[in-house]
Amino acid sequence: MAGLHITNLTCEYREKPIGIDVKNPKLSWQLESDRRATFQTAYQVQVSISKHFENSIWDTGKVESDQSIQLEYTGPIQSRTLYFTRVKVWDNYNRVSDWSEVSSWETAFLDHNEWEASWITPDETMMDPQSEEIFQLRKAFTLEKAVASARVYATAAGLYEAYINGKKVTENLLTPGWTSYQTRLQYQTYDVTELLSEGGNAVGVLLADGWYKGNLGWSNKRNIFGDQRAFLMQLHVKYVDGSEEVISTDPSWKASTGPIVSSELYHGEAYDARLEQAGWNQFEFDDTNWATCVVISLPFSHLVAQENWPTKVTETLRPVEVFVTTSGDTVMDMGQNMVGRMRFQVEAPKGTVITLEHAEVLDKDGNIYFGNLRKAKQCVTYVTKGEGVETFAPHFTFQGFRYVKVQGYPNQENSLDLSQFTGEVIHSDMPATGEFTCSDPLVNQLQKNIVWGQRGNFVDVPTDCPQRDERLGWTGDAQVFIRTALYNYQGAPFFKKWLRDLKADQLEDGGVPFVIPDLPNLMGGNSSSAAWGDAATVCPWTVYMVYGDKSVLEDQYDSMKAWVEYIRKQGENEFLWNTGFHFGDWLGLDAKENSYVGATPRDFIATAFYFHSTRILKNSAIVLEKYEDAAEYSSLLKKIKETFVREFISPTGRLVSPTQTAHVLALAFDLVEGETRKRVASDLNHLVIENDYHLTTGFVGTPYLCFALSENGYHDTAMKLLLQDSYPSWLYSVKKGATTIWEHWDSIKPDGSFWSDDMNSFNHYAYGAIGDWMYRRVAGLDMDESDVAYKKILIRPQFAGGKLTHARAEHQSLYGKMVSSWEWTKDEISVRVEIPANTTATIVLPNVHSEHLKENNVEVVHAEGVVQVENHDGDVRIEVRSGVYTFTYPNQMGSLDLFTKNSRVLDFLSSSKAMEVLEKHSPGISEKIGPFSHMKSYTLTCFAKEPTIQLSDLDGIIQEINEAIIAEKKETNHEYSKA
Template structure:
């Protein structure tokens, strides 16, 4: 085995993608090395149309001297449609080594040209089947094929949600296809490999299609048919034979149609399925369809078609119910133990016509009854009617629910108790690869991290929704932009946001305004911090993945948004007109108001500056010097106006809200002494509020970042660890398993916030994760080299009740780890850096001569590029590899071993038994030991042979007795 290996080849972020319509796809790879400090110095890529023959490749880069290993654009002859291309990679490194060729990977193209579509959109003849029926349509076609099939692909889509079967077998495992796009402008199609499902002679294909997002109920006003009034499908089957011939089966007027067992299916409201209406064998050959109806050609232009762009929605996990119980109201309820998004699958054996009803909800009320109030008009109801022919299993096809609890009605003999084995929860979301982890010594923070991840999974169902349960589930732009950095750490969201941003651009208004939700299905557009998603999201994707193409694609949209703001009102450097959500749901809002106290003009102008800065930075990446100059000048003028408008002559912020101070600091709107004053004032606001926040959707994501960045990390940590309302951990104390929309969605007395808007799965406040990963664990990047090409490991070690933290992220280059552990005596920092990157590591409060790395001195360690002693620690630049640093915790030792006579005197004057028994359990003579403290340092007691030191409890007791802090991370002389 070679000691340098290329692995994890991807094309357009995907492993072996089937059905690309990208004419110049990009490939990336990762490299393993057994040596530290490994950098790629060159690569060679070969592309062939034959899997095992690269003798005459279609494209061969040859030896290409560069360190680039992500997003290498294909540069060979034009690609053909319907074709699989194989590729392999080798690299050379800075240690003089040449790798073996990687394993062969591939991508396969779909349709590049409009004329390659032979299929027609079809829909049931409206004179035979009412287009307004709630029942799902069935469409079928029989066809003959020859023997010796070598490959077969289906290219298909629908308006409405569809599912395909061939010869009675489901095609693929994707759900809710074709996904939700701006259907009036863009419709995704999917590609399926069905080679193994076809046979020579007779075959049949069947398609089910339901309303879905296309014509079902969307938003809270009961609107329907927002994209059209008729469902339809489009399918093209390409079959290739061993002799080189091809055959194409398409949707056209020859297809037949009917309705079937799905009587009703809605995204919000659930599904009704009558198994007695199943038409056995309907997607198999020789099925009797003489009574089926006819189809007609649907008037949908083919120009809207785009190949699948994002990760398909799938079942990614199954969860067994934890318990079943009967509520005080007499309802039989399943508890899944986790607020999840997906569907229930169940098995039942009952006589024909038995109706089983499942109603889904997130939470129980104060009396222990299942609570549906916060669903508003959404029903989340599934009904199944049995056919009575033995055990039958069902899960909904074209809907999903947000729930933890399931009320079950009508299940046979349920009064004697349900069998949990008959029910299974199926978790559904866009099938993104998990990439990030975080854990620490505080169990409640670990639960918070789980809640963040579950909130993301539940709300990344093809689009980044606000909530997954009520009559909303919309792609709110504000929620997406505040959470995107956290999202892209936790999961690989490159394809997900690429697709969503293309819909944002498609739905953007001619004047550059951005709708509140994408895809756009409600009235209203262009609120500050919401419309800014047009700029913030593509920039964050670029930072996370080094994806320059997304900036190129979205640049027109980004620029149009900034110019839209610029054109508002009579001052091009301010934004003081129009509707804004402001600091939505901030706690400093007036009673019965959703709008925080921070003035809209401040919020809007601050985000105007931020988007202008990111647009300027994007122009710089794209080498657009003219725009760099223009938007640098504009940014300077916006900042000047902001300071003139909101900073007093004495250097204070004129608006006394936490969010105003946060935005001012986060977006670099003040400098020097004014910045110090604003940060100091923010910190004092938090202290005066007893370490509680008052921020809403706009201020919360940046609150802890600004505190830590400006020297108030201890305050930020106390905010994180705060357990009383309002705080991130308050919902955890109430048993939350996802992030809540409101800090007090469930109040201390067990009552609820208003039903109008009280989701218990709303990811926005989960944006605290970004700070946990980047600051607490210290895993960050130098943004001048995106995608973690240059890594920053700068943990903020310690803090009350946190002795350990670890974050890991599987970047485009490979796995990155930053972990630290602190005891009274030692600090340990463990770091993992992938090949072809470097890292700047900072060891706080360390001295070079005191640090050992893997049991040797720093100066002897390999992989270290640069070493510098600073006043507050050691700065190290390293290459790839795993590093284990250890050094003395001087601060901790000073605290433990100092003989503080004031503390000893105070201890001597108090009740002694409780204190000393906590310190040395079972001690027989507490008064005598305490007396010895008058002349002995605390160290002597630590050395007592019976000592089982519970420092946490001791410190709390000392604090209680002395009225002074004596924490392990603070020395008070």
């Protein structure tokens, strides 16, 4: 029907996936409507093995329901079968849509016993299995009939690239990815129908060490998961006449080495084109002198179909400049700190050696800086064969870099031809789902840096850095950043895959290794830390909340429970975590000299996260209807909180630790209530103010800092933190030219020198967690957590008194595009929102009464799609259904009206110094308000009707008041207390 359409049919988050092994896959779709306030009232889904739906194998019939995401398919299912899907819906306007366009999904092997192939590797009597050289494997075969369709199912112990008849079967890179290899190994499915033909054919494979047996970690360890590369493949061919044939890996395959002399993830790749064997992956090639292959004993039971988004080249960049450094090096500048590889063309005599060395920054003298790479070489070497124009990009490695030192390129001493070089950006190919922009160009660059940092560190696993000899899946970094990550990109498959590895690598006692996949004894036997191991609970809960995918909780629940029980067993007091190793507030600026650990007590942090994880576990138990567990962990939660309060909070509401991070965690995790909460929030605010609006938080406190301020009446202070551009701050690095997030607040110091070489990544996304707050509090695009997956949207912009004049956030939820956008002028505020069909939204607009609020020049109460309007404490709350809405209202309220909702101002008015400032700007205000202890809403309301302080002047007045209060505290040398 015109005006109501079904779009974006997905299966397991993908459009038309092939090669899944989920027996009850989840189906989702979106509605598009030409009318506001559209929601689905019923649906019908059909699944067939025929594209024309002559016979449906699963038909829901008309189901009265508004469900349009995560619908579980419960029909019959078989391996290696293509299923077609279509959907129709009914809406609240009594419309029924046409059938959607036909979508599809295809299964791989639903049982590991369906593998007929053998794991193969070159015969070690003919080829050294520990050779650095990359293996080339091949198999020639003949197809006697016309081909109707063909699928390759392949994986490796190591990394592989597969070719058929000389053409790559996929653009995917670094396959099969990195998993907990002993328990889980992904295989991939490729449609290769177009690559095969009747007659002679050949499969060729490149086989490298990769994560499986290559160099990993900073200790030069190898063979962590296995000591022999191996390959596994089944090629299933269906002929036009209906018959089938399977070509598998077996001892008939041949093997050789080739031009890739070495390839390591950290060190780069060496390629000698003189060693190429032309046509090695084609039928006619003579492999008589190649080695034979042998079967190797590796399991099949741990094979799983591809879960994660594949790793690909997602963008290309051209160098923006070439220059010669003071040290005489020829260096290209890509203009962006990126992760990937360089592709280049060259025409040169045979044997010419070209070397590319990759680094992130220049030192203060303008020379390329390799110090922070530690043992990683990030070097690519190419030796020409001297036969015309040659093109090269490395196969099994990636680099983190902005600058490339070039050696040996023809005529580079005169002028390097930049047109011959291209940077290829590589990461897991997640669909982009979020955008944030505002009126401040430095903040916009910060958002770009956050996104580039995510791209560079989401290379199959969430790594901590992409350049040095580490690149590991640190749990702490992942859990603090996940909510930001899921705004920017569709990350459900990425995290679901990684969390299954976490569960697989979880220790027998429930502890969680620092990195996933685990590298045993990475930290000398230490294994489980608060805020790091809590990835076991935080990450699955976040995925569930953002996507409404209950299966992630079902998959991970035992792991989540095991982690909480692990904590519970630590030490003598089961309600307090004060034992074991912890990273603490890692890289906190209040750390002691020569320490990486911030000043916040580690048992304070550990117990706070114990409470946080227990609450998540309790909530997960409720979702999964595990009510006995829910009751048990509700009781445990109460006792942890009581113990925390006794241990870490004085009777007057003072925290034992005077750090920003301690106050942040107490507020963010709801460990303080009532007057104590107000005291802690006020103290946090003053800690920030007294540090001249600079933060001191590390990895643990930073993600929650601005939330703790904004949600407790100090959004103005949070905004000043965001907009601070001197060290330490988010914008300090931006002003220093950063194009990704740094590991340290001062990775480059004000004088241009570096933090120490030993741990100084310039692409380290953890501090990019501020992006979550920018989306949710600055732009105001949030979720009403009474439901999941943005079924109920919360739009609540906070304007920050003119510090920004506009902000906009967009996110593609499973229901469709959501937008929150606002503009602030001295005279008017305008808020534009977009709410997708089949959802509802609550829009909270500050400092306005509904009688002054219009939507598209219509009184808000009469606007189409508006369900309810309420005035509450100076705000207007508007309930709307789907559609695009534009709200406008005059920006002329008196500042005291704003003060009535702001606990800071109640603090201010208890200070004689603050009253002096207010009196200076508004003579007679003290008489109108009267003594603070007798302040009533009546007098405040009366004053608001006769405003003498305008909202546009508020910023300066608040800053003046803050300075006056600090001065007063210093004079009296005692802590001022709140009423």
